[in-house]
Structure formats: C-alpha cells, structure tokens
Amino acid sequence: MPSDAVNAQPESALTAAVLTPEGRGAVAVVGVCGPGATAACAKFFHPAGARPLAVTPHGQIRFGAWRNKSDETGGATAAEELVVCLRSVDDLEIHCHGGVAAAAAVCESLKSAGCRIVAADEWLAFREPDAVAREADLALAKVRTARAAGILLDQRAGALRNEVPAIEAALTAGDCASAASQLRILCDRGRLGLRLTEPFRVALAGRPNVGKSSLMNALVGHARALVFDEPGTTRDVVTSRAVFDGWAVELADTAGVRTTTSELEAAGIAAAVREHGRADLVLLLRDASEPAAAGDQELVERYPEALLVWNKIDRAAPTGLARLSGLEISALRGEGIDELIAAIVERLVSEVPPSGAAVPFTGRQLTILGDAAAHADQRDAGPASERLKHLFVAAVT
Ligand SMILES: Nc1nc2c(ncn2[C@@H]2O[C@H](COP(=O)(O)OP(=O)(O)OP(=O)(O)O)[C@@H](O)[C@H]2O)c(=O)[nH]1
Ligand SMILES: [Mg+2]
Incomplete structure (x- = not known):
C-alpha cells in the first residue's frame, strides 16, 4: 500500500472492505462506511420485521436477507441470510457466511451502488491511527x-x-x-x-531410509508422507503443519542425502538441501540400528546446529556405534516423540516472553527498532x- 494511504480520507467516500481473512472462518465480516453507507446497504438488505435498517439503534444487530440485485434493477435473485450491525451513522458491519463467495457477492452489490472496495489494510489505515x-x-x-x-x-x-x-x-x-x-x-x-503469523520451519534431514518420513508421520499424527523400506523413496519436499506447545510449525520431509547417478534423485536431493538451508531448525536423523555409513559425518558437519535424532531404537544397536549425543526415538513405535517435540520447542523458542511483554512482530517494527x-x-x-x-x-x- 502506498505510504500516503494512511492520510487518505476515505470516510469522505463510500468505502467497503472484507475485514476477515479469506475462507478461514464460518463468518466473514464486510465493513461499510462513508456518506450513504446505510442507504447503500438498504438497497440490498431486507431486514426481518417491519423496521427499516436506517432506524436501527446503534450497536444493535439486524437479521435479514441480502439480495445481490437492488430492488431498482429487479429480477429474482438468490438471497443470503445474514446479519447487519449499524455501528454508528453510516458505519456498518455486514456479517455473512464465511468463505470467499458470500463476502465477494456482498462487495459486488455494494460496488454496484457506487461503493469503493478496498483491502483490509487500507481500511484500517484510515480507521486506526496507531500503526502497531x-x-x-x-x-x-x-x-x-x-x-x-x-x-x-x-x-x-x-x-x-x-x-x-x-x-x-x-x-x-x-x-x-x-x-x-x-x-x-x-x-x-x-x-x-x-x-506468530508465519510458522517455524523444521526440516527433516538424513541419509535415505533412516526413517525421516516415518518421523514426519509420527510428529503430525497421520500418514502424510510415503514410507517404504527402500532408500530413495521421498523425492519431493513434503510439508505438513503442526502445533507444538502452542507454536505453529511447518515440518518438511525431504529426500535422503546420498551420492547418486539418478538425475531425478539428485534433483530431489538439491531441493532437500535448499529446504534445510531455509529451515529454522534441522532435525538430523541417524539410524541407530545400522553401523555408521559413508556420508554420516559429512551431514553432521554440514548441519552443526541441527538437532541430532537417533531413530529405530526398537531394533538392536550394532556393536561399536557411538551415540554420544542426540535424542533417541522410534518413529515406528512412537517412543521418544514427546521428548523430541519438547526439544524442538526448546530450540525454536528459547525464551518465552512473560505475559503482557512487548514483542515486535513485523519486519517494519524490527527494522525501526534495529536502526534505533x-x-x-x-x-x-x-x-x-x-x-x-x-x-x-x-x-x-
Ligand atoms: N524398526 C523400525 N523401523 C523403522 C523406524 N522408522 C522407520 N522405519 C522403517 O524404515 C524404513 C524407511 O522408512 P522411511 O520413513 O521411508 O525412511 P526415509 O528416511 O523417509 O527414507 P527415504 O525417503 O528413502 O529417504 C521403513 O520400512 C520404515 O518402516 C523405526 O523407528 N523402527
Ligand atoms: Mg522418506
């Protein structure tokens, strides 16, 4: 949005905006304000009962039907049952069904009545002076x-x-x-x-067949990724969202890293490495039931910040495999998963701010604070x- 938009005075013009995110809730809210806002809504909104919309006490909601063609244009149209709240003079909120279509239809009606439709951020820009x-x-x-x-x-x-x-x-x-x-x-x-608004990114890394996809499934609680007893099963990056201790996390299962002559597998490994590079945390999986293999040490050195996870502890450990550090789990049996989640949270959120503490949450705020x-x-x-x-x-x- 242009920086001078904050000084614009759309109150002087009939303006509307969808105030809720697209398709997320059961109810969508469309704000309408400016001269003639009540009259514009009254063209489409037919309140239940005899009282016209304009004489509704401020702050009270009215239930009724919204016909997306005004009475003037006529014609039979589908009606949506919704609620309108007259907040103050020519300042209204229309609460319709959630999803995209219902709110878009309300905006379309209002546009046909001469209303300017703006994005939610522009709407807020003239109604809320405090940028934060x-x-x-x-x-x-x-x-x-x-x-x-x-x-x-x-x-x-x-x-x-x-x-x-x-x-x-x-x-x-x-x-x-x-x-x-x-x-x-x-x-x-x-x-x-x-x-707070974008999930933490956690990538699963390791050699093929160590159980990355199995762990992904254990962490999200359903069979999101394909598991197969054959190295090189996962090719693409497979993501899934989870919430750990109240923090949103996006998990990324990736192709096992090894030297390969297959162009397809190599492309998958390149995508995996890119994903590891942009993650907030890499979980580096090792197979606790197999002897150390070529490439294990290389991965440990490539991801020194990674959380080391030994999988398949339900199987007998080979002699001579030193597990000096890291967590022990069985993705197959679900052992150690709660402890792993706790360790992931600890690494992602080392210090939880006290209740009521100041927490900057946008790049703009952080740039200003960093500059200061x-x-x-x-x-x-x-x-x-x-x-x-x-x-x-x-x-x-
Ligand atoms: N015993 C045992 N087997 C496991 C465990 N975790 C995974 N496996 C098995 O190991 C095999 C490989 O598992 P995957 O999850 O597909 O391994 P991956 O690391 O995703 O493999 P790639 O996609 O090829 O890189 C499958 O047969 C799994 O059932 C475990 O904790 N214990
Ligand atoms: Mg896999």
Whole structure:
C-alpha cells in the first residue's frame, strides 16, 4: 500500500472492505462506511420485521436477507441470510457466511451502488491511527494458535507502545547504553514475534531410509508422507503443519542425502538441501540400528546446529556405534516423540516472553527498532529517538 494511504480520507467516500481473512472462518465480516453507507446497504438488505435498517439503534444487530440485485434493477435473485450491525451513522458491519463467495457477492452489490472496495489494510489505515495496532489487527487475522493470538492481543492493547517511553527517557537522559540494551531485548523477542503469523520451519534431514518420513508421520499424527523400506523413496519436499506447545510449525520431509547417478534423485536431493538451508531448525536423523555409513559425518558437519535424532531404537544397536549425543526415538513405535517435540520447542523458542511483554512482530517494527539500537550504540540519541517515532505513525506496508 502506498505510504500516503494512511492520510487518505476515505470516510469522505463510500468505502467497503472484507475485514476477515479469506475462507478461514464460518463468518466473514464486510465493513461499510462513508456518506450513504446505510442507504447503500438498504438497497440490498431486507431486514426481518417491519423496521427499516436506517432506524436501527446503534450497536444493535439486524437479521435479514441480502439480495445481490437492488430492488431498482429487479429480477429474482438468490438471497443470503445474514446479519447487519449499524455501528454508528453510516458505519456498518455486514456479517455473512464465511468463505470467499458470500463476502465477494456482498462487495459486488455494494460496488454496484457506487461503493469503493478496498483491502483490509487500507481500511484500517484510515480507521486506526496507531500503526502497531493496525499491524496487530492484520496479524490477528492470520494467526493460527491461541498462544500466538494472546501475544498479539497484548501488542494490540499497547504492550509495545508502553515500552517505548522508558527507552525515550533513557535517550533523553543521554543513557544510550541503557536504551540500546532495552532495544536489543525487543529485537531478540522479534525473532519469535515474526513467527506468530508465519510458522517455524523444521526440516527433516538424513541419509535415505533412516526413517525421516516415518518421523514426519509420527510428529503430525497421520500418514502424510510415503514410507517404504527402500532408500530413495521421498523425492519431493513434503510439508505438513503442526502445533507444538502452542507454536505453529511447518515440518518438511525431504529426500535422503546420498551420492547418486539418478538425475531425478539428485534433483530431489538439491531441493532437500535448499529446504534445510531455509529451515529454522534441522532435525538430523541417524539410524541407530545400522553401523555408521559413508556420508554420516559429512551431514553432521554440514548441519552443526541441527538437532541430532537417533531413530529405530526398537531394533538392536550394532556393536561399536557411538551415540554420544542426540535424542533417541522410534518413529515406528512412537517412543521418544514427546521428548523430541519438547526439544524442538526448546530450540525454536528459547525464551518465552512473560505475559503482557512487548514483542515486535513485523519486519517494519524490527527494522525501526534495529536502526534505533544502532544509533544508540553510536551514542546518537537524537536520531535514535527520531527513528522510534516512526514505530507508531507509519503506514501499514
Ligand atoms: N524398526 C523400525 N523401523 C523403522 C523406524 N522408522 C522407520 N522405519 C522403517 O524404515 C524404513 C524407511 O522408512 P522411511 O520413513 O521411508 O525412511 P526415509 O528416511 O523417509 O527414507 P527415504 O525417503 O528413502 O529417504 C521403513 O520400512 C520404515 O518402516 C523405526 O523407528 N523402527
Ligand atoms: Mg522418506
């Protein structure tokens, strides 16, 4: 969205937006405001009972039928039963069925009545002056877990805003070191903040046949990936979403890594390596029932940060295989899976912010805080303060 959109005054024009994410909930909400908003809705909305929409007390909901052709154009049309809330003069919310079609049909009707249809971020830009609150509203529409929603609701309620005066006071007092350290704490928390709306990426890596796909299935609780007793079964990257301890995670099962003459398998291995490279955490699987093989050590060296997992502990261990570190599991029998999940969570979220803590959650916020921290490190209190001012006033991007 252009940066000046925040200053636009669409209230002066009839405007509508779908305020809920596409196809996620049972109910979609369309906001309508501007001169003539009530009259525009009344063209299509036929409330149950005799009272016209315009005389509805503010804040009260009205049930009725929405006919997507106005009475003027006539013709028999399908009607959708929905609810309209007159929030204040010419400021309404239409609560229709969820999914894409119902909200699109409502917008289409309104457009035919001269209403400008805008995206939710543009709608928020002129209704909510606080940029962080706007970003929280947009983020809340994307969030998948109650835990993430709780952190975002804290930010919506001002957790991040309330943290800034102390930093500004330190800068004003010339205590740049204190300001910088407060800013760094926020930046550190931002790593988690960015994952409130996008899942953590966890990739499974290892040689062929060690049980990566079996582990994927054990972690998500259903047969997502094909398991077969033949090395080289998985070729493509197979992803699946899960929630571990309230954090959204996307697991990626990948092709087993080995030297191969097959072009197809090599393409799968290249895709696997790319996936490992962009993961927040790599689970490096080894087969605890097989002697060490060529390539094992190479993988350990390639992924020094990986969480080492020994699979197939239900089978007898070969003599001489040293399992110095790592977790022991049986993907087949489900042994050690809970402990593995706990270890994954610990690696992804090393420090859970206390309830009500400030947690930056967008790239824009983190850039500003990082810039301010860099200025504070240079003892440039003025530019640091100046940069911080943009946290709450900028446009949603
Ligand atoms: N005994 C035992 N067998 C297992 C375990 N995990 C997987 N297997 C078996 O090992 C074989 C290979 O399993 P997969 O999950 O397909 O292995 P993979 O690492 O995905 O293999 P590729 O896709 O070829 O790289 C299958 O026969 C599985 O049933 C385990 O914990 N114990
Ligand atoms: Mg596999």
